[in-house]
Amino acid sequence: MASFTAAEQLARRHRFQWWETLPWIAALAAFFAFPNYLAFGTQVLITILFALSVDLVLGYAGIVTLGHAAFFGAGAYTVGMLASHFGWTEPLSGLLAAALVAGAVGLVSGLVLLRTTGLTLLMLTLCTMTLLEQAANMGAAWTGGFDGIPGLSFGKILGLFSFDVLYFRSQYLYVLTVLLICFLIARTLIYSSFGQSLTGVRENLLRMHAVGAPVRARLVIAYAISAALAGVAGGLFTQATGFVNLAVLGLERAAGVLIVLILGGYGRLYGAFVGAVAYMVLEHFLAKAYPTAWQLGIGIVLVVVALYARNGILGLAETLRGKRRQRSAS
Amino acid sequence: MNIKLTRVFAAAILAAFAAGAGAQTVKVGVVLPYTGVGAELAQQVDRGIQTFMTLNPNAFGGVKVEIVKRDSKNPSGAEAKTAVQELITQEKVDILTGFIYSPDAIASAQLVTEAKKPMVIMNAGTAWITNLSPMISRVSFSMWHAGYAMGEAAVKQMKAKTAVIGYTDYPPGKDSLDAFKRAFEGAGGKIVDEIPMGGPGQVPDFTPFFQRAKDKKPDVFFVFVPAGDHTLAVMKTYGALGMRAAGIKLVGPGDITQDIKLQAMGDDAVGLITTHHYNADLDNPLNKRFVESWKKSFGPTTTPDFMGVQGYDGMAAIAHMVTTLKGKIDADGAINALRGWKYDSPRGPISIDPRTRDIVMNEYISELVKKDGRLVQKNIGMLPAVKDMCKELQEGRCKQ
Known part of the structure; x- marks a missing residue:
């Protein structure tokens, strides 16, 4: 088992492992097992995609951001405003538009923001989001402001499947498919030489400069791609919910996705999946059982994770596996 | 016979169960x-x-x-x-x-x-x-209930001719603004300024907004802010700038005199006039x-x-x-x-x-007074059976 050379291991690491099909099988199984939970399930899938986009910049490129909801919101409003003001309700082209707009916002803001690092960068990402939020509030004639754009309905997916207002069946499968495509893009990107250079920047900025890598250009491109993915997540949110308001641009969403990612384990590709499912399922059922006191339970879990599982649930699993290996080796 | 009777009983019991x-x-x-x-x-x-x-x-x-x-x-x-x-x-x-x-x-x-x-x-x-x-x-x-009623009452009851509107810049604030404006102007009054006063998230420093309102010397200053800390700051600023002494009456929808926040408002609030569909002091x-x-x-x-x-x-x-x-x-x-x-x-x-x-109800005009060391709302007038005027007048999105 352990007889691969380092070069072989490097060459093999991008290959699909058998267990990588598990999340998708589980998601499909959930579709059949819990037909009454698909509205919630759709929200979980959207959060996974959003967390995945954040993982790309935070986990791999090491860009600390507190304002990623800016791109989620840009995508969400693109889809919402195209539908309400221009009657553009075709879902797939709407998503494409959301990706383009959010990606453009990411590219432009990235060109400015990524000159800075650390706390300054953190604050500036937050500022970008707040600026967009305020712009959306001031342009209430277009965005609907706090009250939002009501009663959005979208055309059939691929001209075949209409949106299921009550049970969210078609939304769930639609979002799952888009998530799979976006995941494959992200996965390919991370294991490409481009992705490796991002990890290089995260691990040792000076050395990357020394070997002559175009550090800033790489970071800006990664930021823009991540923004586009977040925009797709936002677009899906508007299409699935049939509603969009200022909350898509809020700090609560931006901070919430960080919690999800840290809980699952960032820089691990599947951290977004584990974190979103763990956090949202816990929150959902606690809130259902104790509508007024569920936050206490969430708080305790987060404290425990922060104290004993610094690298999230996946990190904990890795540590345990490492320990077992050590024991069997000795 | 006996068996028949048992059957009847059984049927009766079954029927009772079915009813249950x-x-x-x-x-x-x-x-x-x-x-x-x-x-x-x-x-x-x-x-x-x-x-x-x-x-x-x-x-x-x-x-x-x-x-x-x-x-x-x-x-x-x-x-x-x-x-x-x-x-x-x-x-x-x-x-x-x-x-x-x-x-x-x-x-x-x-x-x-x-x-x-x-x-x-x-x-x-x-x-x-x-x-x-x-x-x-x-x-x-509807946000129009209290806002519209206040606009009418300001002209008809309080004999005001000019008004300045200050509002928190989010939908309830803008709705209140529209409703008050429509009623106030409809009754023959004149709005001399409209001042957006920040968002609902944080309490701003109200001094520049209130100074701007004071400089316009209106008869009434209509304010909509979210209940709670915003209202407390409004009252403090109103008192500190001496606006009552300058003859400017502070009015607003009853959202700003929410009963649970009332006692925290302090003596600056005495004399505040609001319209709303309920307060705990209703007699x-x-x-x-x-x-x-x-x-x-x-x-x-x-x-x-x-x-x-x-x-x-x-x-x-x-x-x-x-x-x-x-x-x-x-x-x-x-x-x-x-x-x-x-x-x-x-x-x-x-x-x-x-x-x-939608609901049809009375709108009460009340004045904040001090009684036995507590702030209470004294009802000084009432507009009966008020409808949502936004839908009655088919304003904007209320059109059907």
């Missing part, structure tokens, strides 16, 4: 922001619901009512929509109610139309919400009974405010649906039962407009 099983249970889904910034508001509505149950144990005519509570968390609309979806598909509720934030009701409208479930709104005040679905009825208010026997029961249940220092009475009246509306339909809730029947429904509420007589499914 047929004794209807009605499931009511309550969607409120039980956690987060809205928790205090949700508690008011929730206690209003409880007080109705305490005071009217027989209101449902023997039909069992089961309440399922769900947290709508933040005002994103999405959380409330998921809660409503699960209440319909998992819990199979017959009636939906609650809804503090307008976006929560707006986002859920599609769902209740599709699933055909009657929805009784207990707060959400954006005027055009009731247009979104034929399943929606509202027992609370009528039903309200006395309501407040008394409330204090008995939840403690002598607590007090209901307009959200509390809305929870109470919402439950009364649901009780009316249930008894009219004898526990067999069908959506159209339930909504039709509410059309034209009249009820004696602690806030006075109310009814549901048969055309718009």
Whole structure:
């Protein structure tokens, strides 16, 4: 088992492992097992995609951001405003538009923001989001402001499947498919030489400069791609919910996705999946059982994770596996 | 013969059992922001619901009512929509109610139309919400109720000729602005300035806004801000700038004199004039009974405010649906039962407009005075049976 050379291991690491099909099988199984939970399930899938986009910049490129909801919101409003003001309700082209707009916002803001690092960068990402939020509030004639754009309905997916207002069946499968495509893009990107250079920047900025890598250009491109993915997540949110308001641009969403990612384990590709499912399922059922006191339970879990599982649930699993290996080796 | 008799008995017992099983249970889904910034508001509505149950144990005519509570968390609309979806598909509720934030009701409208479930709104005040679905009825208010009434009262009762409007820049603020402006100008007054005063998130320094208003020397200064810390800051600034001495009367909708925040407002607030559909100091026997029961249940220092009475009246509306339909809730029947429904509420007589499914109620003009060391609202006038003027005048999105 352990007889691969380092070069072989490097060459093999991008290959699909058998267990990588598990999340998708589980998601499909959930579709059949819990037909009454698909509205919630759709929200979980959207959060996974959003967390995945954040993982790309935070986990791999090491860009600390507190304002990623800016791109989620840009995508969400693109889809919402195209539908309400221009009657553009075709879902797939709407998503494409959301990706383009959010990606453009990411590219432009990235060109400015990524000159800075650390706390300054953190604050500036937050500022970008707040600026967009305020712009959306001031342009209430277009965005609907706090009250939002009501009663959005979208055309059939691929001209075949209409949106299921009550049970969210078609939304769930639609979002799952888009998530799979976006995941494959992200996965390919991370294991490409481009992705490796991002990890290089995260691990040792000076050395990357020394070997002559175009550090800033790489970071800006990664930021823009991540923004586009977040925009797709936002677009899906508007299409699935049939509603969009200022909350898509809020700090609560931006901070919430960080919690999800840290809980699952960032820089691990599947951290977004584990974190979103763990956090949202816990929150959902606690809130259902104790509508007024569920936050206490969430708080305790987060404290425990922060104290004993610094690298999230996946990190904990890795540590345990490492320990077992050590024991069997000795 | 004996056997026959036993059979008859058995049949009778079976029939009785069948009737027992047929004794209807009605499931009511309550969607409120039980956690987060809205928790205090949700508690008011929730206690209003409880007080109705305490005071009217027989209101449902023997039909069992089961309440399922769900947290709508933040005002994103999405959380409330998921809660409503699960209440319909998992819990199979017959009636939906609650809804503090307008976006929560707006986002859920599609769902209740599709699933055909009657929805009784207990707060959400954006005027055009009731247009979104034929399943929606509202027992609370529209932002136009108090704003429009204040505009009329300012000209007719207070003889004001000019006004400045200051408002927090979000939908309830803008709705209040539109409503007051329409009524004030309609009655012959003149608006000399409109000042946006920041967002609902943080309390701004009101001094520059109030100075700007003071420089215009209006007869009245109409202010809409969210209840709570915003109101306290408004009162302080109004006092500090000496605006009363300058002859400028501060007026606003009753949102800024929420009963639970009243005692914290301080002496600067004395003389403030508001219009609203409820305050805990309303002098009528039903309200006395309501407040008394409330204090008995939840403690002598607590007090209901307009959200509390809305929870109470919402439950009364649901009780009316249930008894009219004898526990067999069908959506159209339930909504039709509410059309034209009249009820004696602690806030006075109310009814549901048969055309718009929105509430018709009295608007009370009250002045803050100090009595026995407490701030109380003294009622100095009343506009009877006020409708949502936004829909009556077909303004903007209220057009149908």
